[in-house]
Amino acid sequence: MADMLDWTGASLENLDMAAFEARADEMAARLVEETGAGRLPFLSMPYAAALKEDLAQLKDFIKAFDHMLLLGIGGSALGARALQQAFFPQQGQPGHSGPCLWIADNVDAYALEAYLAKLPPEKTVVVTVSKSGGTIETVGQYFILKEWMHRRLGDAWSEHMLLVTDEKQGFLRAEAGKYGITTLPVPDNLGGRYSVLSAVGLIPALFLGMDIDALMAGAQEVATPLADPKLTGEELAAHGSFQLAAWGAALLEKGFDEMIFFAYIPLWAKFGDWFAQLWAESLGKEGRGSQPIPAVGVTDQHSVNQMFMDGLRNKACLFLTCPSLPAGPKFPMDLPDQFAYVRGRDFGDLLQAEALGTRMALSDSGVPLVELLMGDDGPRQAGKLIALLGAATIMTGWLMGINPLDQPAVELGKRLAKARMNADGLTEEKASLNAFLTADRDMREF
Template sequence: MTTNTLDWTSAWNGRLSQKDEQRHAARCEELATHLYKELDDNKLPFINLPYRKQLEKELLEHDPWLQSFDHMLLLGIGGSALGTRALQRAFYPEQDMPNHTGKRLWISDNVDAGTFEEWLKCLPTEKTVVVVISKSGGTIETIAQYFVVREWLKQHLGDAWTDHIMLITDANSGYLREEVNKLGARSMPVPDNLGGRYSVLSAVGLVPAAFLGIDWKALLDGAMSVGDSLCKRECSKHTLQNHPSWKIATWAKTLMEEDYNILLFFTYIPTWASFGDWFAQLWAESLGKDGKGSTPLPAKGVTDQHSTQQLYLGGPRDKGCLYLTCPNQPEGMTFADDLPEKWNYLRGEKFGTLLQAEALGSRMALTQTETPLVEIKVGKTTETEAGRLIALLETATVLAGWLLEINPLNQPHVELGKRLANARLGASGYDEESKQLEHFLGREPDIQEF
């Protein structure tokens, strides 16, 4: 059996003390009770996946239709895109290879008018399915893209355009749900109480995964294996205290208490590097409230050894590190025996051994500079292990939020920028924001050319 492990050997470096972990244990009984109540009330569906049976049924029903297309254009932003991109790059990397002729996933997760227009010029409409993702059904960036794509489909396909769309949104309310009801278009629900950054293992991430042929059932199996012990009736203080997600949460809380305000997510699995971007949103949007939280910083090995690691090793001692590795990665080609004498130690070695050596060297360097570091080692880079990693980090994030005494499931400050943008666009109902905009834009400018 493949083993996935957390290595805590270097976790309590620097200003940290393992006694702090024991101090946080005093809250374990309280939070175990709270966890089980939240699970019972279906407030944490990303842990126990109560929607799995219906999700599997609907995915299997839609799969023949999905497979009839060569291209998928996904309209979504933030949690509607980051997890999907991580899955594509981890388990369908051939899309980014030279001369690829198979299926392609195009993720439009920004307001980039030039790129978007070029995509619509080049994509073959008759072989493209458009998937629109917004839990609320009112995300302005996604809805604006939908309005443009809707006209593009109508122009090329006429009345058949609705056969080329799927809307993934709230089951009961919102503009996209109204569109589903009006058009009779295909749709799948975002389950209740499932925020975007926690939604990758729902229709949000698994519809594109199914389209690409990724083993989405294994992703779900992996996730459920992590949360299984927490979902049982006999879940107790001792169950939670022995769970790896609790240990990550208490370690992260201790980091913040000791002014380690940056949490590196250093990935030494090249195809999994985009999980760093997914984690950054998960951690930042969940914990950055009430003046609390820490800044997640994705880093890719070995690339960032040659860019930002100078700061990690020689800069302020304000960083902890989650360090993602796998010992069983492709070894690649063998170096020839006629290498120059200076490089003779590479003769007969596999190219992939360089990655493992760099991963060890970087980890040792961080440890020697007393950076608190936890190594997350997955035995294999399969969908099952990815599902386990996703569930581990999601659960740890929630527990860290509770330890910080904030709500890790909302994002109140994200809404401010949205309201101001809507006011700028002339939407009604934003009188206060319009006043703020008038004041902001009316300031005396202080501008310098460069």
């Protein structure tokens, strides 16, 4: 079965899609300009051939380790975690004895101390991912792991390190040159939330034995037409990513300012978290945007689905399904009469039935819904999904008239955190921080 977008429940009759669809020529011209100038490597992937060679040369190095500790945050970790759960679920299952990927994606002293206490340094490679080389949450962990490795392994510490950072500049690039640490680059103009199909996500995928060639091929199947220097508006109008972008922009005009990502492929649930950063950080600008809500089927039928069905009518939904998931064991035949309807049925039938029921109920409740119907749950399909949603997000931003590639508001919080740690400079931030900390507080015991 082919991968499909089912628009049956998208409420197209209630949305002014035509105004955005009419801008296909404009969007095609912009894609040609931006990809031609190298500003959208997520779509054009000019780095792909060199990256495949680098990964081939790196394979024996990383396969020599039993553990990989990935230091990264946001886009430097969310894609890797999604791929890990989707294609290497055995690490979280009983009896696992193969390679283990650990992701340190927060300022979490409990977790970091556990890694230091329990990971065998001689069998561990530490991968630090920061494009700028200055992300303090990540580089701060690198400092601690560097000291730990040096203390336990002596001069061999650098042989257990791998840096993924800017090719030419930044602190981590300087560290690589100083200590001879193996590195792979993050391509120019490739923001973290768009970087999963670079070394950022593919190094941990390679370590776990995933089919990264299929993953990349799937992504290129979707993205390559969008990077064609001869792309026309007619061709773009027929592309699923543009159709989703026009839908997303039209939804916002009608007040649908929340986007549910409902995953009924259980192992793909973490793609919801990946999508949440992609959608929120790209489109939440200038007092506008659409709040992403990751949800997992069937788990969230028993929690937040009440709000989806019967709450404020401001929600739309991307509904992820795959009819060809494993059947699983069969239900026993000797069940009580009240459960007779599942006697002898495959356990997997229940998931498909729940997905159908929820999709119909959401539509009946007035939630505009597009079903992302995957023909398979393999890596090629995951690559297609990543490219589809990334491209749709970029074009939704353009149709809104905002820049989907920056994140200005996020930077303020980072500067204030650095001011709190008394970093040099940041005069205005330190003044704001002092005013905040010395103001009267309304404190109440509970």
